[in-house]
Amino acid sequence: MSAVRPTIAWLGLGRMGSVMATRLLEAGFEVGVWNRSPGKDDALVAAGATRIGSLADAGGYDLAYSMVLDDPALARLHDPEDGVLSGGTTRLATWIDGSTVSPRAAALAAEAARAAGVGYVSAPVSGNPGVVAAGRAIFAVSGADADLDRAAPVLAALGRAVHRVGGGSEANVVKLATNGLLGIVMQSLAELVVLGEKAGVPRADLLAFINDSAVGSPFSAYKTPALVDLDLSPTFTVEGQRKDLRLALDLAADLEAPMPVLSTTEVAFSRTIASGLGAGQDLAAVVLVAARDAGIELEPPR
Numbered sequence: 001m002s003a004v005r006p007t008i009a010w011l012g013l014g015r016m017g018s019v020m021a022t023r024l025l026e027a028g029f030e031v032g033v034w035n036r037s038p039g040k041d042d043a044l045v046a047a048g049a050t051r052i053g054s055l056a057d058a059g060g061y062d063l064a065y066s067m068v069l070d071d072p073a074l075a076r077l078h079d080p081e082d083g084v085l086s087g088g089t090t091r092l093a094t095w096i097d098g099s100t101v102s103p104r105a106a107a108l109a110a111e112a113a114r115a116a117g118v119g120y121v122s123a124p125v126s127g128n129p130g131v132v133a134a135g136r137a138i139f140a141v142s143g144a145d146a147d148l149d150r151a152a153p154v155l156a157a158l159g160r161a162v163h164r165v166g167g168g169s170e171a172n173v174v175k176l177a178t179n180g181l182l183g184i185v186m187q188s189l190a191e192l193v194v195l196g197e198k199a200g201v202p203r204a205d206l207l208a209f210i211n212d213s214a215v216g217s218p219f220s221a222y223k224t225p226a227l228v229d230l231d232l233s234p235t236f237t238v239e240g241q242r243k244d245l246r247l248a249l250d251l252a253a254d255l256e257a258p259m260p261v262l263s264t265t266e267v268a269f270s271r272t273i274a275s276g277l278g279a280g281q282d283l284a285a286v287v288l289v290a291a292r293d294a295g296i297e298l299e300p301p302r
């Protein structure tokens with residue numbers, strides 16, 4: 001693998017993967033693209049990427065970078081029959097996975113990679129597609145130092161900061177904790193804007209104050225338009241956020257670490273999905289259930 005410009009097999013072209021692969025292409029990397037369902041690679045191929053016909057063909061690149069939904073999707077990628085590592089990985093030196101998955105799923109993928117002589121890097125990302133497009137994403141990474149060094153120029157082209165957190169699957173733990181906090185903050189903001197509305201304070205006024213205070217955050221600021229205008233087109237879906245809450249709770253259960261607030265937050269997200277009020281929408285849709293429970297209807301501002 002060349003030190004500076006590895007060739008990259010990009011695996012998974014969902015909301016995040018397509019934006020990340022586009023950034024690498026625009027940064028001058030040679031990029032091959034694969035997605036389970038056909039069609040999502042068309043725009044990237046038109047922009048200069050090469051279509052990868054099968055996962056095994058990823059072995060012909062220096063580096064594989066996956067961005068898929070969940071644990072089963074990651075396991076699919078290293079299927080021994082026809083996965084990334086099945087085709088004789090003579091060229092492939094490093095596999096970076098950026099998906100939000102359990103530490104256990106990451107460890108299984110790392111073990112399969114190791115057995116095939118390929119280094120593995122867990123590199124979950126914080127930042128939605130818009131944040132990635134702006135070059136503001138950050139990465140928690142874990143893996144062997146040599147593999148982290150190989151991943152470094154690619155990650156540098158993708159985002160603004162890389163946090164090395166360990167030699168195994170620690171990055172996956174860091175990501176689950178971070179997304180746990182994200183879910184808790186989202187639910188808290190939703191409950192409190194409903195409280196404000198019921199007490200006669202418009203959401204916009206309440207959030208303007210919160211955002212200007214010490215407890216405001218970049219997250220509360222960029223969720224403010226969704227909470228005020230009720231435009232709930234997803235950057236990250238309610239279902240995706242609940243998946244991450246459940247992964248964090250699974251880890252907590254394995255480790256006998258009670259998580260009362262995280263557990264309640266998972267219930268709030270499940271109610272948003274099960275009620276049909278927010279299914280398929282942005283995670284800010286938890287505000288719809290909070291409002292319904294409080295007996296009020298939220299209207300976008302006139």
Ligand SMILES: NC(=O)c1ccc[n+]([C@@H]2O[C@H](COP(=O)([O-])OP(=O)(O)OC[C@H]3O[C@@H](n4cnc5c(N)ncnc54)[C@H](OP(=O)(O)O)[C@@H]3O)[C@@H](O)[C@H]2O)c1
Nearest residue numbers: 012013014015016036037068069073076099100128235236
């Ligand atoms: N969106 C965000 O703001 C955000 C931010 C940080 C991290 N993440 C994490 O990044 C990952 C991707 O998120 P996303 O928003 O891009 O999700 P998405 O738009 O739903 O895309 C999911 C991708 O995973 C693929 N996939 C799903 N199941 C698969 C399987 N069994 N085998 C192979 N491929 C499979 C999908 O392929 P098909 O096209 O065939 O369905 C698609 O390419 C997730 O782990 C998510 O938690 C998301």
